[in-house]
Amino acid sequence: MIPAEERLIVALDAPSLEVAEKWLSELKGVVHFYKIGLELFTAHSWKAVNLVKNYGGSVFLDLKLHDIPNTVGRTLKAVCEHGVDIVNIHTLGGFEMMKMARQAVAEYSGGRKQPKLIGVTVLTSHSQETLSKELCIKKKVKDEVLHLAGMAKRAGLDGVVCSPQETAWVRKKCGKDFLIVTPGVRPAGSALGDQKRVETPESAVKAGADHIVIGRPITQASNPREAAVRITQAIAAF
Numbered sequence: 704m705i706p707a708e709e710r711l712i713v714a715l716d717a718p719s720l721e722v723a724e725k726w727l728s729e730l731k732g733v734v735h736f737y738k739i740g741l742e743l744f745t746a747h748s749w750k751a752v753n754l755v756k757n758y759g760g761s762v763f764l765d766l767k768l769h770d771i772p773n774t775v776g777r778t779l780k781a782v783c784e785h786g787v788d789i790v791n792i793h794t795l796g797g798f799e800m801m802k803m804a805r806q807a808v809a810e811y812s813g814g815r816k817q818p819k820l821i822g823v824t825v826l827t828s829h830s831q832e833t834l835s836k837e838l839c840i841k842k843k844v845k846d847e848v849l850h851l852a853g854m855a856k857r858a859g860l861d862g863v864v865c866s867p868q869e870t871a872w873v874r875k876k877c878g879k880d881f882l883i884v885t886p887g888v889r890p891a892g893s894a895l896g897d898q899k900r901v902e903t904p905e906s907a908v909k910a911g912a913d914h915i916v917i918g919r920p921i922t923q924a925s926n927p928r929e930a931a932v933r934i935t936q937a938i939a940a941f
């Protein structure tokens with residue numbers, strides 16, 4: 704059972720290291736897990752990762768890798784050499800890519816702790832309409848997520864990223880040891896931003912999420928620390 708304070712992952716979607724550090728110091732002692740995404744990593748790479756580590760935090764490196772199997776494998780080699788707690792790839796990169804990614808993480812972690820390797824299913828900013836009309840995927844969102852999660856499991860991934868709305872189904876299909884990380888989480892009353900398939904933190908955890916990823920409702924709050932405390936308390940009951 705994951706303690707409530709480790710379930711919450713704050714998305715450190717900051718424009719600079721200074722802003723990231725400001726959030727880290729405001730959230731110190733309340734939040735332990737941080738997600739470094741493309742914005743901060745592209746600008747500051749391992750400095751951003753080390754900043755979180757210096758604050759004693761765990762790191763989910765949200766690279767969402769989607770490329771040919773060899774390139775993804777070689778990239779994960781570099782990730783393993785630096786060491787993070789969770790790293791992800793896109794399941795839409797296909798079965799061979801996922802298998803190569805799994806192999807690379809196992810091979811290149813050496814004596815170090817292996818990062819958990821998880822696969823993004825369908826982005827939480829995508830609706831049924833995006834899927835059918837833009838991407839020409841005929842399946843219902845839920846069925847597409849379940850299909851991709853099943854493929855990720857067969858390829859040996861540790862888990863997936865999906866919306867809280869599909870979490871219970873993925874949990875049922877992939878079992879209790881499969882890691883489920885859900886963004887698209889919004890405390891009641893907060894702005895959706897570009898997120899479409901959303902639920903509250905409580906319902907995400909109740910549905911079976913191991914970790915919930917929350918960015919703007921915490922980082923853009925007038926008091927980020929209070930916002931994080933409220934969320935941690937709300938999910939502690941489950």
Ligand code: C5P
Nearest residue numbers: 714740825826827886887916917918919
């Ligand atoms: O600010 P917000 O709470 O919407 O942040 C959610 C974070 O989770 C963003 O960094 C976004 O890139 C990420 N994410 C997502 N949907 C996915 C995978 C990751 O929103 N399927």
